[in-house]
Amino acid sequence: MRVVLLWSLAVLLVCAEGPSQLLPPEAVKSELAVLRPQAIVLGSGPKEIHSFIDPKCEMSRRYMQFVMGRPSMMERYTYYFYLYELKRLDSEGYIGYILESADPAALLKSVMLKDFHPDGAQEFIADETTEQRIEVIAEAARRIGVNKRPYIIFNGKVK
Amino acid sequence: MIYNRERFRGYSEWIYSRRWRVILGALFLLIAMALGSNPKFAGNDASLWVSGSKEQLRNEASDINAFHQLKLVYRLDGSRSFADHLERVRELHQDIRTVKGVVDIRSILTLSRPYENRGDAGSALLELEKLCDSDTGRVRDVVTRHYDLYRPYADTELKHFYVYVFTDSKESLETVRTFVDETYTPNRDATRSYLITIGIVIGIGALIFLMIFGHVLPALLSIIVTVSSLVATLFLAQRVFGIDRIYLSVTLLTLAISQMDFIYFYYRWHVDQFKYSAKESLHKALNRNLEPAFLTSVVTALGLGSLVLIDIPVLHQIGVIALLSAFLGFFFSATLLPALLSLFQMRNAYVPFSGFSRFFASREIHYNRRLLNLFLTVVFVAGLFAAYTFITTPPKIFDRQAHNDALILAVPFEEIDAPTVARVAALEQEVASRFQEVVATESLHSIMAKMAGLEGQILNDEQVGRYLFFVELYGESDRLMRDDTLLVHIWLKKGTEAKNDIVAWTRQWSDARFPVYLADQESLAYAAKSDDAAIMGTSIFSALLLIGVIMFLVTRKYQLLLISWLINSIPIVAFAGMVIVLQIPLSVEILIAVTIMLGLASDATIHFSYKYMQSRHYHHDRVIALEKVFFYAGLPVIIGNLLLASIFFVLAATTVTLQTIGYYAAALIIVSLLVDLFVMPVLLLFVDKKNALEE
Numbered sequence: 001m002r003v004v005l006l007w008s009l010a011v012l013l014v015c016a017e018g019p020s021q022l023l024p025p026e027a028v029k030s031e032l033a034v035l036r037p038q039a040i041v042l043g044s045g046p047k048e049i050h051s052f053i054d055p056k057c058e059m060s061r062r063y064m065q066f067v068m069g070r071p072s073m074m075e076r077y078t079y080y081f082y083l084y085e086l087k088r089l090d091s092e093g094y095i096g097y098i099l100e101s102a103d104p105a106a107l108l109k110s111v112m113l114k115d116f117h118p119d120g121a122q123e124f125i126a127d128e129t130t131e132q133r134i135e136v137i138a139e140a141a142r143r144i145g146v147n148k149r150p151y152i153i154f155n156g157k158v159k
Numbered sequence: 160m161i162y163n164r165e166r167f168r169g170y171s172e173w174i175y176s177r178r179w180r181v182i183l184g185a186l187f188l189l190i191a192m193a194l195g196s197n198p199k200f201a202g203n204d205a206s207l208w209v210s211g212s213k214e215q216l217r218n219e220a221s222d223i224n225a226f227h228q229l230k231l232v233y234r235l236d237g238s239r240s241f242a243d244h245l246e247r248v249r250e251l252h253q254d255i256r257t258v259k260g261v262v263d264i265r266s267i268l269t270l271s272r273p274y275e276n277r278g279d280a281g282s283a284l285l286e287l288e289k290l291c292d293s294d295t296g297r298v299r300d301v302v303t304r305h306y307d308l309y310r311p312y313a314d315t316e317l318k319h320f321y322v323y324v325f326t327d328s329k330e331s332l333e334t335v336r337t338f339v340d341e342t343y344t345p346n347r348d349a350t351r352s353y354l355i356t357i358g359i360v361i362g363i364g365a366l367i368f369l370m371i372f373g374h375v376l377p378a379l380l381s382i383i384v385t386v387s388s389l390v391a392t393l394f395l396a397q398r399v400f401g402i403d404r405i406y407l408s409v410t411l412l413t414l415a416i417s418q419m420d421f422i423y424f425y426y427r428w429h430v431d432q433f434k435y436s437a438k439e440s441l442h443k444a445l446n447r448n449l450e451p452a453f454l455t456s457v458v459t460a461l462g463l464g465s466l467v468l469i470d471i472p473v474l475h476q477i478g479v480i481a482l483l484s485a486f487l488g489f490f491f492s493a494t495l496l497p498a499l500l501s502l503f504q505m506r507n508a509y510v511p512f513s514g515f516s517r518f519f520a521s522r523e524i525h526y527n528r529r530l531l532n533l534f535l536t537v538v539f540v541a542g543l544f545a546a547y548t549f550i551t552t553p554p555k556i557f558d559r560q561a562h563n564d565a566l567i568l569a570v571p572f573e574e575i576d577a578p579t580v581a582r583v584a585a586l587e588q589e590v591a592s593r594f595q596e597v598v599a600t601e602s603l604h605s606i607m608a609k610m611a612g613l614e615g616q617i618l619n620d621e622q623v624g625r626y627l628f629f630v631e632l633y634g635e636s637d638r639l640m641r642d643d644t645l646l647v648h649i650w651l652k653k654g655t656e657a658k659n660d661i662v663a664w665t666r667q668w669s670d671a672r673f674p675v676y677l678a679d680q681e682s683l684a685y686a687a688k689s690d691d692a693a694i695m696g697t698s699i700f701s702a703l704l705l706i707g708v709i710m711f712l713v714t715r716k717y718q719l720l721l722i723s724w725l726i727n728s729i730p731i732v733a734f735a736g737m738v739i740v741l742q743i744p745l746s747v748e749i750l751i752a753v754t755i756m757l758g759l760a761s762d763a764t765i766h767f768s769y770k771y772m773q774s775r776h777y778h779h780d781r782v783i784a785l786e787k788v789f790f791y792a793g794l795p796v797i798i799g800n801l802l803l804a805s806i807f808f809v810l811a812a813t814t815v816t817l818q819t820i821g822y823y824a825a826a827l828i829i830v831s832l833l834v835d836l837f838v839m840p841v842l843l844l845f846v847d848k849k850n851a852l853e854e
Contacts, residue, residue: 049628063284066632073631150284154625 022145025156032080032153035140038133039080040104042067047077052084052141052151055098055111056091063150064112081108083134084141086149095134096126171445174497175438181498185491189387192394198405211472212687214666214677223569223642226262226325226679227332230564233320241317242295248320249291254338255324260331263638265323265648267302267312271635273610285610287633311565311599311650323565325679356407356810360414361385363806371798372429380499381421387491388417392483400479408751408820409473412480415755415803415824416459417488419762422799423448424492427791428500429508437504445497447791451769452489455762459485462706462761463754466698471691474698477754485758515797519789519836524782526841534838538729545735546700564651566661569644569678575627577620580604582673583645584617590649593664596657602647603639606630646678659685699753703727706761710768718846719768726839727760730830734823752823756831759800763835766792771843781847785840793836800832 021028032050039050053060067079083095094111097118101107110116126134141151151158174181209215209225218225233251235244252268255261271287290298302309302317312321326332364385365378392413396402424444431440459481466478570586572579584604591597607626608614618626630636639646651658662677662685669675677683706727711720731753737743770792774784804825811821 047624047628059284066634070631070634076631077628152284154628155621157621157625 020145020147021158023143027156028144028153029156031140031144032156035082035137036080038137039082040098040108042079042081042105043074043077045074045076045078047154048080049077050080050082050153052082052137052146052149053112054086054089054091054149055083055094055108056089057086057149060150061112061115063152064109068109068113082137082141083108084137084146084149084151085134090122092134093122093124096130097121097124099130099133100124100126165446167446167449168442170449171442171497174445174494175441175501178498178501181494185387185495185498189390193390196390196394196397198393198397198403200405200407208473208684208687208691209680211470212683213690214683214686218676218678218683221571221642221644221674221676223571223644223676223678224327225677225683226327226567227329228326228565228567228679228681229324229332229335231322231324233322235318235320241299244320245295245298248322251322251338252291255335258326258331258334260326260328261324261335262327263323263325265312265325267298267309267320270309270312271606271633272301272305272308273606285629287635308599321564325567357389359809360806363809364418364802367802367805371802374505376503376505377425377429380425380496381418383499384421384488384491384496385414385417387495388484388487389413391487391491392480395483395487396476396479402476402479405480406473406476409476409480411751411807411820411824412477412755412758413484413488414806416481416484416758416762417491418803419759419795419799420452420456420488420492421496422795422802423452423766423792424496425500426795426798429505430790432505432508438501440505441497441500444500445493449493451766452492454769455765456485456489458706458709458761458765459758461709462702463758465702465705466754469698473750474691477751481754481758515789515794517786517789519785519793519840521782521786523837523840524785524844526844528845531841531845535725538725538732541736542728542732545732545739548739564653564655564658565679566649566651566658566682567678568647568649568665569641569676570647571644571674571676573643575603575623575640575645577618577623579645580607580623581617583647584608585672586668586675587647588615589668590647590661590665594651594657594661596652596655597649597661598652599650600647601639603627603630603636603645606635606639641678644676644678658682659689662686663689699731699750699757702754702757703731706757710761710765714768714772719764722768722839722842722846723761723764725842726764726834727757729834729838730756730760730827733830734827749819749823752820752827755803755824756827759803759828760831760835763792763796763800763831764839766796767835767839768843771840771847775847781844785844788840788843793840796835797832800828800835804828804832 023031051063053063055061067073083098085091085095097120098104098107098111107116107118111118111121144153215225231251233244233248235241239247248266248268252264252266255264268291269289271289274286274288288301290301293301299317302313306313306315311323313319324332324335326335361382364381365375368378368381369375371377389410393405393410396405427444427447428437428440431443435443464478464482464485466474467482469475469478568586570579570583580603583602587600587602587605591600604618605614607618607623607630608616610626610629611618611622613622627636630639649661651661658681662682665675665677666686677686703724707720707723710723711717734749734753738749743749767788770788771784774787775781778784778787807821807825807828809821811819811825
């Protein structure tokens with residue numbers, strides 16, 4: 001009974017807490033500066049929006065819909081998307097599949113906006129380079145304190 | 160000069176001998192003019208004020224377009240369930256969105272309420288909730304719990320929903336109206352409605368002439384002279400003065416002026432055939448009326464035509480139309496009309512109201528001097544009070560009640576940064592704290608502050624950048640920004656009278672702190688009226704003075720100058736008093752109605768005075784002289800004024816565009832007529848008692 005109560009409280013705490021940030025903004029900016037090459041980039045504006053997303057996450061997809069639905073913002077913002085799995089969604093295969101594709105940006109949009117399920121994406125096993133890439137993103141995310149998707153960072157701060 | 164009653168016989172002989180040439184020449188000229196002009200007609204009051212106004216020009220210089228707005232009130236009666244009502248409101252939104260030119264719709268269904276999603280998905284995405292797709296229970300729950308946010312769009316008991324529609328054109332607004340009122344038909348074609356109006360005027364005029372003179376001829380001739388004046392006026396207004404957009408109600412000036420010219424000439428020709436032949440009657444009509452008619456044309460042209468010099472579009476146009484109508488009305492009455500009259504004769508000429516002249520003359524000769532002094536004193540004091548009120552507190556006479564309860568301000572920006580947003584925040588907070596009538600405000604700052612949970616606080620650069628992203632992401636920026644400005648929406652209490660106070664305050668703020676623009680048409684109209692009130696009053700007053708001065712220059716009698724001022728002022732003072740006491744909204748219709756009245760009153764003054772001076776020269780007895788005045792000048796005034804009052808009254812009852820001007824003009828004309836019949840003769844007798852009018 002005690003275990004059940006504690007577990008419920010943990011769930012409530014997890015659900016109730018907002019997005020966390022374990023590093024100060026300047027440190028986050030430094031992390032992202034190093035992490036940038038691992039991102040899928042959209043837009044060409046002077047302001048940067050760094051987002052950790054899971055391609056199978058419903059809210060991440062909603063976020064992507066908003067982004068793609070405002071083409072005028074692409075001139076004002078550059079979006080850096082880091083694919084970071086939400087464990088319960090088991091999306092590691094999808095992430096590897098997208099990152100290894102010929103055009104990751106296009107495939108990401110198809111998956112997230114058109115609910116496209118490429119054959120073999122779920123079971124896909126990424127090569128070593130891609131695995132490293134995924135791990136680099138994950139480590140940075142853990143250091144920053146990414147606990148939500150989409151996790152949107154503007155100027156070193158989450159919302 | 161005035162006593163030579165045969166000075167123009169040569170001219171009348173000339174017209175008589177060349178009548179067909181005159182008629183055909185006029186016909187060709189009019190056809191050419193009709194084919195050579197294609198003016199557009201407009202009939203909207205707000206645009207009359209806004210166009211060319213100081214605030215509108217300021218907006219245009221900064222490429223800012225003001226919204227047109229409409230407030231729809233949806234009543235949730237007991238005939239349907241709440242869910243059904245909600246569904247109807249949703250359908251209304253869908254219908255309105257199909258109208259081209261609709262920029263924004265604000266209601267409980269479209270308000271974006273920021274909240275943070277703490278659901279199981281674990282999203283860090285900021286959410287904006289809109290109730291448009293929510294179920295009935297959710298709508299009721301959210302609106303009730305967060306009523307402060309939804310206050311502008313619903314009453315506390317959810318018995319009424321208020322939907323604000325913002326468009327970028329008047330035409331779009333008219334189309335939206337058809338969705339809420341199935342009987343409402345947008346007035347798309349002002350030209351067509353104008354022609355219908357002209358038809359009504361002609362019909363009424365013809366009927367009245369038939370009743371008064373017992374013959375169809377005056378009706379036909381009146382139509383010819385009026386239409387001729389109108390065609391020529393519109394042609395010259397467009398080709399010489401460059402006016403392509405004619406305000407519907409302003410052309411009623413042409414109608415009024417040309418009718419009075421016609422009536423004086425025709426009446427004399429008609430009644431003289433009781434004793435003389437048709438040809439001799441024509442000579443008399445021309446000889447007796449050419450000079451006073453010319454004088455009235457000069458007085459009207461110079462007095463009212465002086466408005467041409469004013470740099471306000473509506474006043475400028477009134478001046479142009481008055482100037483052209485004065486001369487063209489005289490021209491056609493002095494050329495085409497006599498040429499046409501020469502083709503006819505009136506057997507058994509019927510003299511309408513002939514008994515009245517003796518009745519008035521015999522009564523008014525025994526006027527009460529004390530009563531006259533008392534009356535003049537009251538008028539003088541009332542006039543001072545009206546002038547003082549008008550000059551010192553002009554907003555009092557404007558439309559106090561806001562029709563739409565919403566006000567939009569625009570703050571220009573070069574970059575959306577913390578200082579820019581702080582300026583908007585300062586403006587918003589100051590308006591809300593200074594005016595208790597403000598129910599809610601919304602701007603980019605207030606939305607971002609709500610998102611950040613920092614309501615009432617100033618955001619720093621970093622916060623502005625962050626939440627601006629979310630505002631843009633959710634597509635809210637379109638309704639919070641426009642034309643490189645940040646918009647501040649202000650909602651006021653229902654039926655408030657504070658809107659123009661806020662407009663006035665905003666303009667002061669703009670001068671003192673930082674530029675703020677009025678971004679809705681109603682506010683621009685308030686500002687324009689406020690700016691133009693003093694000029695309007697001054698211009699009418701100047702026209703009044705000028706008419707008197709011209710009277711003096713022509714007649715060299717200072718008494719007639721004073722009489723002219725007095726007679727023309729009394730109706731204006733009476734009407735101004737009514738406007739102030741009853742708080743009748745000031746509108747261009749009032750201005751045009753006053754202008755028409757001034758034109759008619761100065762006409763009557765000149766004809767009365769001219770005829771009285773002439774009659775006194777030939778008749779020692781003042782009663783007989785006065786009787787002549789009433790018969791030859793007074794009766795035409797009665798006929799003309801009653802005719803015009805009837806026409807304006809019928810216009811008011813049958814048309815929407817001219818409703819206001821119809822009632823005002825009819826009322827002013829009646830008052831002017833009473834003054835002409837009861838006050839002017841008494842004043843003429845008063846100054847004549849001292850033999851001042853005889854040479």
